[in-house]
Amino acid sequence: MAEEKKRKTSLPEFVNQVRTETGKVVWPTREETVRTAIFVFIFMVILSLFFFGIDSLFNAIVNFLLTLA
Numbered sequence: 001m002a003e004e005k006k007r008k009t010s011l012p013e014f015v016n017q018v019r020t021e022t023g024k025v026v027w028p029t030r031e032e033t034v035r036t037a038i039f040v041f042i043f044m045v046i047l048s049l050f051f052f053g054i055d056s057l058f059n060a061i062v063n064f065l066l067t068l069a
Helices: 011-023 031-069
Strands: none
Touching: none
């Protein structure tokens, strides 16, 4: 198969394409942004507590094993 050569896009054409695509973007509302930020914060707290617990557990296990030596 013969490969088709790709046509280079000129700068003005590229800028027009970027403007067209940017116009298609659906931006979230303020309420959606706040709700998402709160969700991320809550999830971050839950995960940090989870990893703190796992880290503490492993720390206790290692300290116990070191007392056996």
